[in-house]
Amino acid sequence: MAAERLVVIGGGAAGMSAASPARRLKGPDELEIVAFERGHFTSYSACGIPYWVSGDVGARDDLIARTPEEHRERSIDLRMRTEVTGLDVSGRRVRALDRESGEAYWTGYDKLVIATGARPVRPELPGMDAAGVHGVQTLDDGQALLDSLDALGTEGARRAVVVGAGYIGVEMAEAMLKRGFEVTVLNRGEQPMATLDPDMGRLVHEAMDGLGITTVNGAAVTEILTGADGRVTGVATDAVRYPADVVVLGIGVEPETGLAREAGLPLGPQGGLLTDQAMRVVGHEDIWAGGDCVEVLDLVSGRPRHIPLGTHANKHGQVIGSNVGGGYGTFPGVVGTAVSKVCDLEIARTGLREKDAAAVGLRFVTATIESTQRAGYYPGAKPMTVKMIAELRTGRLLGVQIVGREGSAKRVDVAAVALTARMTVEQMTALDLGYAPPFSPVWDPVLVAARKAVAAVRGAGS
Template structure:
């Protein structure tokens, strides 16, 4: 007798899980029903800023697999259908067809929760005014593009200066807008230490973006037509013809909470190494992955919520293998992420200083200036590398890089070193590729490692 797998969520984690399970089990062995409340599936939310900015010309380029393609592979995918309730005791979910309003219960033998994350949208006066946009879905991206095409004014305010905030600042700048970024933090990119965030601030200011830090937005001001006209803080008003929200996200876990499933301190679902949801309520029949779960930080040992498509796709592969009676695990992350704003590249992996302090680690920090290529080779671009190493042991704890072309992906060397629990001294012996067009003789990451070795030794490491 065949089993039924039900998947809630039709993007990276959910459809990766469904697709992998289908590879392992034929329709006669495993029926797969997937619910997606939107119209699109398997799309790249990370690509939306580049679509808005014009670097990606068509929306279709951001879609890896359409609903029709999933259905052709034997997945009963129901778009524009929202799941309203999970009933673990009876192993069923209640859904509503958003077009007709009809509701129905669907039984499952195995359930995958891949509900993603919801963008933060604070309850400020005017937050729902025309001209205020989030950029979470392809529909959001299209609505913003439509607004930009219909707006005569050329002033944009981005609220928030994390990954989405800085990427949207670039997109709007490329569209010819005067861009102001309002950020409540000390510096942009709070995923970096403030000294490295300052480099981002200075570079963005140099691009013509007005950076406003330590500023809390109090309300969105509207004109006589009801549309946005300015963003207000306690100290100033910033004129705006369009406003983009880049305040981050939170796990979308209200369904799971209502069903009594276990959530962590960040609001994400808690799973084991196989991505199976923990606890007796799940009864061994529920898995979860993507932006709705918390993951283990391999450096600090703490649970974290990190909304990244890389993790979501890996979670989906692991889940699909396990629900398809294969075997796979997801051991955790080291917190690697890269971004850019115009020609500035931004990268980080591992712990920031405040992360290390929070878990009681004692550490040394070093910062070095280097270039992407041999200094004499044309096109050599500057970069700054900051490295954290544990006192006494010399274990690498984290790396941050800010620079121009060729800077960001160097963080992958540090990510591998973190995963392997290497010391900074061990890193100095890494046999990295060298030729003048690609690197100085000593790669910038290894220069930082050498300096970190010296710092650890000075403290008796």
């Protein structure tokens, strides 16, 4: 009996995390695995790219978990620099283009995994494709940016404009600052970090200004300015022109689902593929999808969300690989936990923002407290702000946001567990969290916020 063929589109975190467990469960005589990757690298940490650019991570290869050769040693037919350009669902085949040779061909499949990732948002503005304008989604992107910076040399003006102030934007602002650039961040929103409520985003803005990063809010880019040689010279908004020797795009990403859309596969409201808990594409028995190209269930709001994070992509891949290989796995959903930093400022969030809760019809109260990440008398104690959102009447925790210095961000994990368990803020006040002066005040800031949220719930009820 001939072996079944599994085709994987995408050699990143989700794709190869699916191929590897499938291979462990089934040998080559039972399951042939063919994987296509259009870039030069596989199984790498895209989240680490800003820290490679900044110099905190010494070498590109430090970000690579497994090379193409290592995958091939496990009997995975991994075809690099090969892009899937067509998907024929009824014919159960994909069309691939070898970017090196130009050869195009069809490959049939019995089972298919779509792990095409996400693409940086790149507005259609004059000059957007100019030399010196860079996205940072892949290792190839990171290498292109570093090559561009090297070409500038160390003499003369070194001005960087970062467009966008989300996770990638603030992380790249730090990277450019560490490389000695004068950094301006242009943000369309009211405050940086739109994943936070504006009152918490304001704290990020103030801290970035204190670090020497100029952040301009309400700044909609209208044009990338270029010189006679075609290289970027600045960025224009409606009101101001900002000089730039390099421009980094940190506007965000969107699901890379063009193939899926053309093939008629189901997409969610944010353009990501829709799957069941087994990560199987809805309505298609032998097609799975995972990583940044899918939407997943938000366990707090009950609605699908597109959250492009490496943590999710690796979990998706493990679930898919288990199911493809004859095992069993599920991915129940997320609560939307994410952490980031800009220099020594740590930023964290989980669950819903105020506008998210309002959008799904939830009534809520908020509580914001200021504390320190260590006992106030202990050396190195720094400010930390915690905002908590709780459902009116029930007191169910809906979301937490944290902005502070070293030791602040990972406290959000306590809230992530509480959200997953559907705990109330009153139940949270009884959590037995670790205490010692070097790590926390006697009342941990998360518990102080929970106590204040309890009072807010009770006050609203009365």
